[in-house]
Amino acid sequence: MPASIPHLQPWLDDPAVERIMIDGWQHVYFEKSGVFEDVPSPFQNEEELYDLIRAIAESRGVQVDDSKPLASLRLRDGTRLDVALPPVSMVGPAVTVTKARPQQVQLVDLIHKGAITQPAADFLRACVEGRVNIAISGATASGKSTFLKLMARWIPLDERILFLQDVASPSLPHPRLVTLETRPPNREGQGAVTMRDLVQCALGLRPDRILVEELLGGEALELVEAMNRGHDGCLFTLNSYNPRDTLTRLEHLLGLGNPEFPLIALREQISSAVDLIVHLECLRDGSRKVVNITEVSGMLNGVITLTDIFLFEQTGYVNGAVQGRLRATGLVPRFLDYLKSAGIELPEDMFASAG
Numbered sequence: 001m002p003a004s005i006p007h008l009q010p011w012l013d014d015p016a017v018e019r020i021m022i023d024g025w026q027h028v029y030f031e032k033s034g035v036f037e038d039v040p041s042p043f044q045n046e047e048e049l050y051d052l053i054r055a056i057a058e059s060r061g062v063q064v065d066d067s068k069p070l071a072s073l074r075l076r077d078g079t080r081l082d083v084a085l086p087p088v089s090m091v092g093p094a095v096t097v098t099k100a101r102p103q104q105v106q107l108v109d110l111i112h113k114g115a116i117t118q119p120a121a122d123f124l125r126a127c128v129e130g131r132v133n134i135a136i137s138g139a140t141a142s143g144k145s146t147f148l149k150l151m152a153r154w155i156p157l158d159e160r161i162l163f164l165q166d167v168a169s170p171s172l173p174h175p176r177l178v179t180l181e182t183r184p185p186n187r188e189g190q191g192a193v194t195m196r197d198l199v200q201c202a203l204g205l206r207p208d209r210i211l212v213e214e215l216l217g218g219e220a221l222e223l224v225e226a227m228n229r230g231h232d233g234c235l236f237t238l239n240s241y242n243p244r245d246t247l248t249r250l251e252h253l254l255g256l257g258n259p260e261f262p263l264i265a266l267r268e269q270i271s272s273a274v275d276l277i278v279h280l281e282c283l284r285d286g287s288r289k290v291v292n293i294t295e296v297s298g299m300l301n302g303v304i305t306l307t308d309i310f311l312f313e314q315t316g317y318v319n320g321a322v323q324g325r326l327r328a329t330g331l332v333p334r335f336l337d338y339l340k341s342a343g344i345e346l347p348e349d350m351f352a353s354a355g
Helices: 046-059 107-112 118-129 144-152 195-203 219-228 243-257 263-273 336-341
Strands: 019-023 028-032 035-039 070-074 080-084 094-098 134-138 161-165 177-181 209-212 235-239 276-282 288-300 303-318 321-328
Touching: 046 070, 046 080, 107 118, 118 134, 118 144, 118 288, 118 303, 118 321, 134 144, 134 243, 144 235, 144 276, 161 195, 177 195, 195 209, 195 219, 209 219, 219 243, 219 263, 235 243, 243 263, 243 276, 243 288, 243 303, 263 288, 263 303, 288 321
Parallel strands: 134 235, 134 276, 161 177, 161 209, 209 235
Antiparallel strands: 019 028, 019 094, 028 035, 070 080, 080 094, 276 288, 288 303, 303 321
């Protein structure tokens, strides 16, 4: 069932609406398939909007007012509200409502939409089953979390998963899933549980796999160290604009975990821990696609080297739609022998470039 939020219910009930944005009480619009559409404001005045924000915040035990004007709230069904109030917001109360997905996205749907090809999906499934460590990257609203949960469904059912989230969303269909959720501080500033706390806790709970929905801070250091200590098959997401930027972002997060680490040491840790980057983009027509499947292939002269295994090639833009394909580059990942040792054989023509 969708969340119940007065004033916004018609759009919450519409399964095609992904987000609802409020930029001050007079300006409301929603997002469908990456495209924005303005709608008449359901609010009579600014006070009505303030009342709605306060009511939702109080129901979640969170303070949102002039003294604490920024907040991220999650309702029981996973619907998220990100709020910015004056004086931080110059347009009045600004709210983005991101709806929870009531159903699991199916691979066949993504292939039908052109988000990924069957050969690329077969390769990624083999990587998940073979316990390759994978970073899933992209900008905000590129589909990272959705793709993480899709890939998580390929984890064998006899493995124990620790899934770490800022706010728990609808559960993955896995019999040995343990979901841990961060917690903000209470009104007295006590009782916070951070993502770094969760990663440290997860290591003691005997995980076969650690999944982190989004790396944002120093917890990246614990996760990378865990992968280097033998916790294989980890999946995590983080914000970035291309695979190279993914590494730069990860370097920064590791530095937050331990500012004393020299840069070369951080890079060595990353190149040793992360095997593959799956990068997604929301393209100019609103479609979300996997645009890079890139191997982290080693170090050269102090720089981490990358090898594109699959790469999206745009061939045109026709009638408002991006044309193109995710193609194999002809390069073969270096960790194929690692997959073979796990009993996973991939056909050689999977990586053959079509030219």
